[in-house]
Amino acid sequence: MTRPTLEAVAARAGVSRATVSRVVNGAANVKPDLRTAVMRAVEELGYIPNSAARSLVTRRTDSIALVVSEPPSRVFSDDPFFSAVIRAVSQQLEAADRQVILMLVSSAAGHARVERYVAGGHVDGVILLSMHGADPLPASLGRSRVPIVSHGRPASSLPVPYCDCDNHGGARAAVEHLIAQGRRRIATIAGPRDMTAAQDRLDGYRAAMGAADRPSIVAMGDFTRESGTTAMQQLLADDPEIDAVFAASDLMAIGALGALRAAGRRVPDDVAVAGFDDIGLASFSEPPLTTVRQPVADVAACIVQMLLGDEPPTAPVILPTELVIRESA
Amino acid sequence: MTRPTLEAVAARAGVSRATVSRVVNGAANVKPDLRTAVMRAVEELGYIPNSAARSLVTRRTDSIALVVSEPPSRVFSDDPFFSAVIRAVSQQLEAADRQVILMLVSSAAGHARVERYVAGGHVDGVILLSMHGADPLPASLGRSRVPIVSHGRPASSLPVPYCDCDNHGGARAAVEHLIAQGRRRIATIAGPRDMTAAQDRLDGYRAAMGAADRPSIVAMGDFTRESGTTAMQQLLADDPEIDAVFAASDLMAIGALGALRAAGRRVPDDVAVAGFDDIGLASFSEPPLTTVRQPVADVAACIVQMLLGDEPPTAPVILPTELVIRESA
């Protein structure tokens, strides 16, 4: 028993294949009686259109690839931010009746795999997430005629449409808050150099510090919790007088919290800590984290709109962030 | 500029489409000079076969759906066990040159979506993960002619092939270890009733306790850390004399560790704790967790073999677990 085809439905309903196709695809102009006959046949036979045949002619697959340039360990377990973004994007895409194909790529073999997959016509569009530096994906995918939208500003100079939150402004607001609290020596724990979100947040920090005539104190991290701990330890060793830290991600801020606790510093009394992202954990840390909320759902909606909308996106879209003040600063 | 077709490659190489197809698909019998001519044309044109056209005739897609019956929050952030399984399965599938389509389903709409996707011929096979009780998926997917293999014994009576670890034996070994340590009152924190892994581990606990003539002490959890904390608190309240706990998952064991610490009990001095899974966190908990290691990679390899192997699987496969003794028991 193989799956029934359009042909079988047509035979059963006593109409042509064209009519069945119209009914199945919801075309308006079919007489009610024929329509019901077809629908009954579809029902009785359990007909579901063959997607390969359909997309061969329509040149659509109703699938969108969500390509994340990170290893599985980071996406699945380490960083809840990915989970939040993936969920938000998936939800938007499902609402638009598109299937999400999640592809993680963290190797050259992975790049080749994604490229073949996209070029083979498996998807109608690609969303790029967490690109690093000179990520080869925009260029290689650009060769297929498939629309691409990046989640976050891409580092490459290629004109890839993107939506991002206001990393610069968000960071600046957090640091200004620290300054307004009367903090004297405010350091930052920056994210990885090869990511624009990290660069922009660092720039925001510098802008706020510069405007207040303060010198910058920068430690490097890579957005992970461990790196936040290490960076904080180093900051403390280098300059014991530090009384505030702006970490470019919540995970790093939480790592910093641990290092401060281990060093016997009270937060926020001795050292104020602010993060970025507002992941779920930020409310549950000890103490709860003051942070910059990314509009995850809005960015996701924006990206899907850019990808699926009628007119191709022209300008990037930057969405505002929100400073969430809790107890750590 | 649209993507080149077989036709274009054939024209450029001066051969028929059949020959191009043979070269592209690695058929043996093509004269070397024609083969090189075709390969050059493929290279020059950047030809990549259209997958819809190909799978329309071959009836293959080289994609496998990995269907996880859990909400995104659990899969992405909460439980590292999923991450481990997904990674292991993906790796096996990629090694076999198959694309993994990850589908999370935690609603009726999700079920319908998956069913349509599979029935539409998008995938060559389905791997079911984390099924709960009377999961409707085996039945509804069974109607498509697509091979299915379950990760873990399914609860339903349908004859779905599966591979699982020895949940019963693993649990029993852990409890016997606790008994051998001279523990007197050994409780268990069980997993969700509607999952066979939880049932089997509970049975293993009971078997070991029964064999040693001890009464069972059972608290219910749902495999999450929070539930482990709650269950442990309740256990302590009900029976302060408890001196050992076997938790049916590491996450619950870690939750129990927290509850014990909060209650001022030392581990393992006052209360011994054993878990199940051996997730990465198990080595880093305070104290490091004695647990039952699941052969995640082996199970993944076995499942992929069952799905892709030449002959359809007949009997289920049960793989052995390993007791990993650390400091908590």
Place this chain on the structure above:
DNA sequence: CTGAAAGCGCTTACAG
């Protein structure tokens, strides 16, 4: 070893 031709299961102008 190679090519002409049929056909996979759909959709969509085109007539009527």
Place this chain on the structure above:
DNA sequence: CTGAAAGCGCTTACAG
């Protein structure tokens, strides 16, 4: 409003 027919881009018997 409906149907006959062409065609999407491949693969694969079938001849030669």
